[in-house]
Amino acid sequence: MSDAVISSAYSQILDVIGSVEPRIAAATRQELADQRESLKLIASENYASPAVLLTMGTWFSDKYAEGTIGHRFYAGCQNVDTVETVAAEHARELFGAPYAYVQPHSGIDANLVAYWSILAHRVESPGLAKLGAKNVNELSEADWESLRHEFGNQRLLGMSLDAGGHLTHGFRPNISGKMFHQQQYGTDPETGLLDYDAVAAKAREFKPLILVAGYSAYPRRVDFAKMREIADEVGATLMVDMAHFAGLVAGKVFTGDEDPVPHAHIVTTTTHKSLRGPRGGMVLAQEEFAGDVDRGCPMVLGGPLSHMMAAKAVALAEARTEEFRGYAQRIADNAKSLADGFLSRGADLVTGGTDNHLVLLDVSSFGLTGRQAESALLDAGIVTNRNSVPNDANGAWYTSGVRLGTPALTTRGFGHGEFDRVAELIVDVLGSTQPGTTKAGGPSKASYVTGDGVAAKVKDASSELLDKHPLYPGLNLS
Known part of the structure; x- marks a missing residue:
């Protein structure tokens, strides 16, 4: 599609929006400028x-479609x-999964669908059979209370938040930590790496x-074959949340034991992040769990967002190309370049480096908290998040x-030299920043407090890098 056509499309869209609520049109224009x-x-x-992006803004947004394909x-x-069929087909083919469910609105929705599907498969179905019922509506109140008690007393073992896990992996303030009797595994205190023997010991105990x-x-990468061995030994269902690294799986950077799909019973993901699609979620499952996952609506979800499923289909089609495979490899290569750039300048990285798409910088060596570092970097035009x-x-x-992650700037065309320079700029900012009182x-x-002129100097240097790799080149809204 030509630049002129894309520019015309977005200009007209913003004109239509502005005719109703000009503040929203202005904020949308400003967001593009800020991201650029x-x-x-x-x-x-x-x-x-x-x-x-264009696929998200269609009349599919106007349609209710609770249920499943054909039902x-x-x-x-x-x-x-048609939209859901195409999206699910692309997902199955892309990831080599027997079953794909593309209705979840977000990553947490995908995880909730997975959790409740496992509970239905492992607790509800055997419980109903034991009680001689086909569904929960046939149970007496006493039997239902007994089954509900079983739901609420199941155990979940996930990676702790400070070790790199997610809120939805059993963090107590999150619904996952309230649904389950949960415990967490961490990483080796010396190396920061996963200790599979320690995870296995925890699983045997819990x-x-x-x-x-x-x-x-x-x-770092994870050996999902080992995680499946641990799950099988203790009779657990292995669920993998690959939201962050789905693009590296899709792009065949992670293969074999590092690809979760052949090893996990259920895999969840978002469709943005490294997969470079619309904001949304997805569940992949082995055949034994397909029927349970397919009940995501009405079990957890309401009406699916049909316009988002359409956008997922387009993004998944893009991810099935050779161009995307090259992009995924560059994400990993660039993360290594960013990590090496930090290490060569004496910065402290958790695990001492990376072999996926992200780098975790320990800023305590600069005498700062993550919040101070995040804010100081933002002043200099560098957008990160404390962790x-x-x-x-x-x-x-x-x-x-x-x-810090490399997917977005890799999309813009940044390579080894640019990411080394990014590391240098970040160290310059943090090295000249001190805690306030x-x-x-x-x-x-x-x-x-950041040294006089440092933020402006780094912002100018950042602009030089960004000007060489424009965002949405050819898109002109003037």
């Missing part, structure tokens, strides 16, 4: 293609059936129904780390 002018290093963000609770869903693997801030490190003394709010005169965990 920032070094976006948030590991969970990317830039979707114009085709994906909807609303009439007139034949076109939604005997979880569900073993969750996957991460949001662990900068816990293992055994973080500053907790989950202030943190001692900053998480509280009103009482003590050291602050939030306020900071």
